[in-house]
Amino acid sequence: xxxxxxxxxxxxxxxxxxxxxxxxxxxxxxxxxxxxxxxxxxxxxxxxxxxxxxxxxxxxxxxxxxxxxxxxxxxxxxxxxxxxxxxxxxxxxxxxxx
Amino acid sequence: xxxxxxxxxxxxxxxxxxxxxxxxxxxxxxxxxxxxxxxxxxxxxxxxxxxxxxxxxxxxxxxxxxxxxxxxxxxxxxxxxxxxxxxxxxxxxxxxxxxxxxxxxxxxxxxxxxxxxxxxxxxxxxxxxxxxxxxxxxxxxxxxxxxxxxxxxx
Numbered sequence: 149x150x151x152x153x154x155x156x157x158x159x160x161x162x163x164x165x166x167x168x169x170x171x172x173x174x175x176x177x178x179x180x181x182x183x184x185x186x187x188x189x190x191x192x193x194x195x196x197x198x199x200x201x202x203x204x205x206x207x208x209x210x211x212x213x214x215x216x217x218x219x220x221x222x223x224x225x226x227x228x229x230x231x232x233x234x235x236x237x238x239x240x241x242x243x244x245x246x
Numbered sequence: 247x248x249x250x251x252x253x254x255x256x257x258x259x260x261x262x263x264x265x266x267x268x269x270x271x272x273x274x275x276x277x278x279x280x281x282x283x284x285x286x287x288x289x290x291x292x293x294x295x296x297x298x299x300x301x302x303x304x305x306x307x308x309x310x311x312x313x314x315x316x317x318x319x320x321x322x323x324x325x326x327x328x329x330x331x332x333x334x335x336x337x338x339x340x341x342x343x344x345x346x347x348x349x350x351x352x353x354x355x356x357x358x359x360x361x362x363x364x365x366x367x368x369x370x371x372x373x374x375x376x377x378x379x380x381x382x383x384x385x386x387x388x389x390x391x392x393x394x395x396x397x398x399x400x
Contacts, residue, residue: 196349196365196367197365197367197368197371198364198365198367198368199280199281199365199367199368199371200280200281200282201279201280201281201282201283203283204279204280204284204285204371204375205280205371207285208285208370208371208374208375209348209367209370209371212335212346212374213345213346215331215374215378216331216332216335216346218287219327219328219331219377219378219381219382220328222381222382222385223324223325223327223328223381223385225385225389226324226384226385226386226388226389229388229389229392229393230321230388230392233392233393233395234317234392
């Protein structure tokens with residue numbers, strides 16, 4: 149079973165590496181992301197939002213749903229730690245122990 | 247972390263110089279989030295590190311100032327931060343736009359009040375960054391408090 153997993157994962161690794169060779173270079177100005185999205189965001193930030201920081205404009209306005217989800221993730225993490233490590237409900241058991 | 251560590255460097259430098267600087271810098275990063283690198287997440291992390299530094303210096307024994315932020319208050323602040331974000335989105339819907347479309351929220355009165363010229367979208371961005379700041383800062387402090395508490399003194 150271990151060797152089967154190893155073979156399968158090696159196959160997936162080779163597949164992914166093969167697919168990587170097809171991706172455009174990160175700094176390529178002619179790649180699809182840089183041709184369509186970046187000029188759009190740059191233009192809209194200047195004309196619609198009037199904010200100097202394009203990164204903040206994308207994070208908080210264009211991708212507001214994404215940031216909302218990130219905030220929910222952090223809040224849920226705090227809630228989970230609170231439920232696991234918090235002392236709620238344990239106080240009732242303590243007198244019985246003593 | 248139960249006993250305070252008596253160190254002049256920690257007491258003097260960190261308490262009197264580092265912590266106020268970190269709090270001021272956190273507010274700066276929050277307010278200037280739209281015009282310079284920064285924003286709610288970063289400001290919340292810096293603010294939470296200031297509070298955690300105070301707790302590391304003082305130990306669990308001291309109960310004054312920033313060391314004694316009670317857990318219910320932190321939970322309320324974290325929920326308020328998330329609530330500000332969600333309510334801002336719903337507010338945009340109430341004024342007839344899509345969810346989180348800040349352009350519809352009437353915030354022009356602030357420009358007249360503060361003598362500035364900012365768009366509604368910039369104002370909306372700042373409001374949700376404030377919500378993110380409150381949420382991130384209090385959640386980080388909640389996690390630190392729960393991980394560092396003494397189970398015997400529960």
